[in-house]
Amino acid sequence: MNGLLFGPGLAENGMPAQFEVNSDGLRFATSSLEVGHPSWRDIRIQKSGWDGSQLRLEWHGSAGAYALVVAEAAAVKSILAAGKLSISRAPGAAQTRAWASGIVVFTFVVPLLVIAAILWQHETIAGWLVGFISVEQEQKLGAHLFEGQKAKLKKIDGAPATMVRDIGARLTKGSAYRYEFYVSDDKTVNAYAMPGGYIVMHSGLLQLAASADEVAGVLAHEVAHVEKRHSLTAIARQLGLTAVLSLAFGDLGSIASAAGDLLSLKFSRDHEREADSVGLNRLVVAGMQPTAMATFFRKMAAQDKINLGFLSTHPSSEERFSAIDGAIGALPAAARGVPALDYDYAAIKAELPQDGATR
Numbered sequence: 001m002n003g004l005l006f007g008p009g010l011a012e013n014g015m016p017a018q019f020e021v022n023s024d025g026l027r028f029a030t031s032s033l034e035v036g037h038p039s040w041r042d043i044r045i046q047k048s049g050w051d052g053s054q055l056r057l058e059w060h061g062s063a064g065a066y067a068l069v070v071a072e073a074a075a076v077k078s079i080l081a082a083g084k085l086s087i088s089r090a091p092g093a094a095q096t097r098a099w100a101s102g103i104v105v106f107t108f109v110v111p112l113l114v115i116a117a118i119l120w121q122h123e124t125i126a127g128w129l130v131g132f133i134s135v136e137q138e139q140k141l142g143a144h145l146f147e148g149q150k151a152k153l154k155k156i157d158g159a160p161a162t163m164v165r166d167i168g169a170r171l172t173k174g175s176a177y178r179y180e181f182y183v184s185d186d187k188t189v190n191a192y193a194m195p196g197g198y199i200v201m202h203s204g205l206l207q208l209a210a211s212a213d214e215v216a217g218v219l220a221h222e223v224a225h226v227e228k229r230h231s232l233t234a235i236a237r238q239l240g241l242t243a244v245l246s247l248a249f250g251d252l253g254s255i256a257s258a259a260g261d262l263l264s265l266k267f268s269r270d271h272e273r274e275a276d277s278v279g280l281n282r283l284v285v286a287g288m289q290p291t292a293m294a295t296f297f298r299k300m301a302a303q304d305k306i307n308l309g310f311l312s313t314h315p316s317s318e319e320r321f322s323a324i325d326g327a328i329g330a331l332p333a334a335a336r337g338v339p340a341l342d343y344d345y346a347a348i349k350a351e352l353p354q355d356g357a358t359r
């Protein structure tokens, strides 16, 4: 019988070897080798080959470790019969089994988990799904949605808009999004961010603010909503899997047709907390005062006017504000002690439309 022999002093890709299968072990025809006369007791047998039809026999001869690979069907049969040994599971077979169970997991288990997650953890799964949407796609969706919103804006230009744009640019330096900042003549105290980086501040919010730094705090919070894709996630939650997938594949139609539903979107408490903390970091990185954020949010809450969502109100609580205080307290003193933004805020406010507004 023929096999391929591997061992000390032999060719790296094996040496053809003739052998006999006896009841007590193997006997090689080429006796000059230090292969020995291995008995079944000392031989380890494994199935090998891509389909497991070959055998690999391993033992220790006087010169070291040897291996014999046997491919002939007759030889395999007689070795198995004579050896009466249990065959160890070859690594190849184990891998095949791992593959098979992997396929089972992906075919049945993952979809079930996804369905379960959609039912029980809507926001988490929505967040995961939006990971499949590129920034470019999100930007397109945002532009599309903002197109409808823009018509309703009473855009204000001049110093207030310039200030909001400049602070916004400082807060979004290095971002993957192309931001656009707008000030709208609307006396309600509100600001919102749409997917892709469209941020709108109402004049009412600018009127309530006492400084450019307070405005920066709100802007940082809105920018964080964009960077963490909260609006996109909220849309995914609202409109469901189909819409998100069609968006991922470049179809805006299904989202656009459901755009009316977006008016009821709300951020979760988790997203608000995240926007606060990410926004705070943005302020620090941009070299702006972090303290004004908490001050202004409290002022808004006191007036029951906190409204910093995406076209909608969002949860606010003292717990949230104390979390901001805690984060500010944990900052290095240098980050807390930065000077106020250099704007004549009273003069900027004076440029806002005054007519008919009660503030």
Ligand SMILES: [Zn+2]
Pocket (backbone or CB within 6 Å): 221, 225, 267, 272, 275, 308, 309, 314
């Ligand atoms: Zn918010």
